[in-house]
Amino acid sequence: MSNQKMSVLEKVGFGAGDMALNVVISSMMLIITYFYTDIYGLHTADLALLFVAVKVVGGVADLVVGQLTDRFDSAMGRYRPWLLWLAIPYGVSVFFVFTTPEAEYNAKLVWAYSTYILMTLMTSGVGVSYISLISGLTSDPQERLSANGYRLFFAKVGAFMVTIIVPILAQRWGHGNPAAGYQAAMGVMAAMGVVLFLFCFAATTERVRHVVVRQPLMEQVKLLMKNDQWLILCGVCVTGTVGYVVRGSVAIYYAKYYLGADTATVSAFLSTGVVAAILSMVASTWITKSYCKVKLFRNTQLLVAALSVAIYVLVKPGDMVLAFVLYFLLSFVVDLHAPVFWSAIAETIDYGQVKTGKRVSGSAFGGISVCQKAGMAVAGGLVGVLLAYFDYQPNAEQSAFALNGIALMLSVIPGFFHFLMGALMFKYRISDEYYDEVKAEMRTHGYVAS
Template identity: 85%
Template sequence: MSNQKLSVLEKVGFGAGDMALNVVISSMMLIITFFYTDIYGLHTADLALLFVAVKIVGAIADLVMGQLTDRFNAAMGRYRPWLLFLAVPYGVSIFFAFTTPQLAYDAKLVWAYTTYILATLMTAGVGIPYISLISGLTSDPKERLSANGYRLFFAKIGAFMVTIIVPILAQRWGNGNAAAGYQAAMGVMAAVGVAMFLFCFFTTTERVRHVVERQSIAEQLKVLMKNDQWLILCGVCVTGTVGYVIRGSVAIYYAKYYLGGDTGMVSAFLSTGVAAAILSMVASTWITKSYCKVKLFRYTQIMVAALSVAIYLFVKPGDTVLAFVLYFLLSFIVDLHAPVFWSAIAETIDYGQVKTGKRVSGFAFGGISVCQKAGMAIAGGLVGILLTYFDYRPNAEQTAFALNGIALMLSVISGFFHLVMGLLMFKYRISDKYYDEVKAEMRTHGYVAS
């Protein structure tokens, strides 16, 4: 067994990959809904179908990429080469997704579908290999947890850039043309994403080569259905993503309309949430050194549900200071679980191999990504439906009913899904001690090639 310790440079390089990935993820969670309604001029009623359709395509793409990574193995590794070859197409797809040609409304819808699907396909192309990469870097659970701490820290840096830089640059560079401003700003983000994926490729090494038996999709699915711990993570991923996306999608509306903020306040509000999440990544790594990571996961999500209700009850329209404070606190607590979740995926794969005698890796990571897409599809559909139901009107003074709906979406509605997420984790049992037993079984049966 080769040295499983990762250098700081390698952890930073690994983290840079998620920074690149979050150029899209954060954009799609935090600004794409606002961009389509208030900048591009799509109707809220059309957004639900758009988001659901795109995420279905993305889910299929994730499964395909999972199969491809299982069947691919080069001298550079199983996962890293994809980052090298698809980095530039990924960046180009982001630029086109935020390009807004002057077309008739139906043609604008076609353009939105086409470019959003292209960005989703390219994201699958780099995303599945990237989230699978941790299983090849090391088999040490502490090192995986530490590396995922770096990863999620840089992911939040990427989100921070999107939330604070994009709105400001869009306003400054647009010269009154918001569409042109967003195109230019996201062009910069796309270039950053390309650079970060290349940096990730050149600074990481795949030192763990697992033995992956060729299996049909049906056989792999059958094996995964026997992996109870992986299935729990699937449920956690879907419910958590729904909560994240609903809250993230409506945050910009909340700051602009409910709090009555200008562009500066909107950017500050979004950035407050991201800054809290960045601090959360550091805190999570520190806390899990002495406190059970599974318990941390469970109880933080229940706390998020309680805080969400508090935000709805106590923050009134225009209560800027209280809104910022509670939103910061909520954003800090909600992300304490994140390094645990992304480390747990690799652990459930090893657990499944010991339990069934067969290893399903690419399909397992791809399946988690499918669950994430499913959550995003559900959330995207709900956001479109709810904005329509609450009678939201772009760039206009909102009714009391609409403002209350926006507040509910940011708080109680999204918080409910985090409550379900936390409760599901009471069924998860792979602690560090338990995982040590799993690794011992893997070595006994020769499941690790090197």
């Protein structure tokens, strides 16, 4: 087997890919809901339906891309070429989403659907290929953890840039026209995403070539249904994504209306969560060197549920300092599991191959991406429905009922989903020691080609 060590440059290049992907992910979690309600002008009911419909399309696209990557191979690798081919279309699609046409409401609704679906298709293309890439870079579990630590660090840097740069540039470049400001600011982010994906392609090498036998889609689905550890990660992905997206989507409303913050303070509040997450990536990589990664995963999510309740009980409207402190702490704890999760996907695929004798790779990664889309669909629909239920009024003074609803949406509601996430991890058992046994079995049966 070839050397499984990755250079620092390669890990940075790998991380650059998730930084590029987070141009969309962070925007969808932190900005898009606010953009569509307060800038673009969509009704909350239409917003909920849009989010659900688009994520259904995205889920199907993820499955298709998973099948394509399983059937494709080249001298450049199985996954890297897709980053090269789709980088520019991806960037253009992001720019279109944040373009507000001067048209009547129904035409704007059609434009929102069309551009959001286009961006979702492009994101599926680069996203499934990117999250699958780690399985081709190395088979060493510690190297995967380290690479995913770099990846998630850079992802949070990308999120930090979105939270800092976009609101401020939108205000400065808009000259009183927020729609034009957001278009220009997200244009910069889109261009950055293109460059980062190209760098990721150039800096990485697929040194592990797995033997993938082509199988009908339904046979792959049946094999995945037998992979109990992969199914646990699917449940974890759905519940965790719902928690992340609900909290992230409402954070800007919470800062602006519940805390009474101005534009700069809103940006600072969002950035506080991202800075905490960046530090969390560093801490997670360090902690997992001496502490069980599975225990870290489940215990942090249970702690997030407790912190969520604390935020709701302790923070009152306008209580700025305490809100910042607790939001920082929650954001730090919630992301300690992230490098473990993204490394675990590749490990469950190897586990499934040893268990069934057949490897399902593209559909496994695509399936996880589908679960992420499913969680985003549930969360997007839930956010739209809850904003309507709590009688949220864009760009207006909110009622006490609406403010309480916004507080619940930042704290207790997402906290419940993180509690479910932690509870599911009590069923997960692929520790580093167990995975060593899986790798030995793979070598014995000749499942690894290099």
